[in-house]
Amino acid sequence: MPGKIRKRSPLKVPEQPYIALGLEGSANKLGAGIIKHSPDGSTTVMSNVRHTYITPPGEGFLPRDTAQHHREWILTVINDALSKAGISLHDVHCICYTKGPGMGAPLTSVALVARTLSLLYSKPLVGVNHCVGHIEMGRQITGAKNPVVLYVSGGNTQVIAYSQQCYRIFGETLDIAVGNCLDRFARVINLSNDPSPGYNIEQEAKKGKRLLTLPYTTKGMDVSLSGILTSVETYTTDKRFRPQGSSEGEENADIITPQDLCFSLQETVFAMLVEITERAMAHIGSKEVLIVGGVGCNERLQQMMSIMAKERGGQVFATDDRFCIDNGIMIAQAGLLSYRMGFGTPLSKSTCTQRFRTDEVHVAWRA
Structure with a gap:
């Protein structure tokens, strides 16, 4: 059962390439992204796939219907991300998912898939705060x-x-x-x-x-x-x-x-x-x-x-819009930063929190 892996501070250049799969589904955007941190200090977006649940004009999206959309499309989105990255799940070091905040039913649907993949492929699981994912991807892309x-x-x-x-x-x-x-x-x-x-x-x-x-x-x-x-x-x-x-x-x-x-x-x-x-x-x-x-x-x-x-x-x-709009790659980025600091999410705590506050996250990878 994945838990704390290895702790080090501050974040150092990796001794080997690290690859993470990120799964996002807190609202009507379903995303899967794969990112790589290299020993030379560079970060590579290997793939970033998204599918959006769109309702007719004048209608919003209900949690139940959005969750159903995610369940129907998530395997397609993940397989597409792996194909574009040219890797398999065996090559991934950790599986990252959105823990919150967001809509309960869609969050839970994606978390269930993340837990299943973690068990099937014996990969550590990392729960990610949705907002921190946005921030870390924004910092990475813009400098x-x-x-x-x-x-x-x-x-x-x-x-x-x-x-x-x-x-x-x-x-x-x-x-x-x-x-x-x-x-x-x-x-x-x-x-x-x-x-x-x-x-x-x-x-x-x-x-x-x-x-x-x-x-x-x-x-x-x-x-x-x-x-x-x-x-x-x-x-x-x-x-x-x-x-x-x-x-x-x-x-x-x-x-x-x-x-x-x-x-x-x-x-x-x-x-x-x-x-x-x-x-x-x-x-x-x-x-x-x-x-x-x-x-x-x-x-x-x-x-x-x-x-x-x-x-x-x-x-x-x-x-x-590749990185502003909800996407899987931002979850992979924040999750991989956390993973490299030695943090993981045990299956017993791999729940979702609809009101996961931004200031509740320990940003261990920053000095």
Whole structure:
């Protein structure tokens, strides 16, 4: 039964190549990724395969249906990842899976497969915090050294900074996450979920012409987003609102379009996120910002953050959708770092935790 393997600190260049399989399934993205750490200190992404559960417009994804999707596709995704990497499971040193946070049923479905593979192939198991996976993959890809991290996704919104082998949460949402806010509004105006509601809101926002008044709620280092969601939904009942595709009253300059609402929602929410991130930068004296999580792909958010960072003489680091959106390779990266420090997850403790806090993780691989 895999447990503690070998402990060493700080993290050193490996004496041999290490290969990890990472499995991610905390929400509607199912991913399998294989990563290699080499003796020369380099890191190689050997494969990164993902399959997304997409629901019809106007609908979200339920835990039960999402879990069923993961069960149906996970062997295909894993085999595809192994094939693209050109290896077999016998070549893998450890199997990493998302322990949390996330949706209970999908998490459990993927963890069950990870446990089974661990037993079948006698490979150590490593449970990974989903947020730490995002951070470590972001640091690896961008080369950011010690940034303030803005973690924005469908289920999480946090401003984070590293200190004494822990990722400290400086600020977060007090209610719903920014990705959840955008997704829910996309359902209200019946936007497609393909490839994602947040991406489609971003495209609609580019066509917006009016900045409408919405609640701006920052409370110290925290933000509140439920009020802004209610307020922007209220605009859809305004007599000036014209639904998607409606030509009625287009000659009236006073009309409100779905594009205006998407634009106003993005601008207001992103301004709030930039404010609390800047506050964290000032607090710890950092000039680096790393944006991770699915919403981190948004080009307007990256642009607004870059303006702020440049005014402070700093720099923004971000990745594209291969690494921003939930994926297996980020779980493999964080899991392999933990494994190389001598940590593993015994089968008796290979459970899932829906509310696995970022600051509960011992980041032993950082000095």
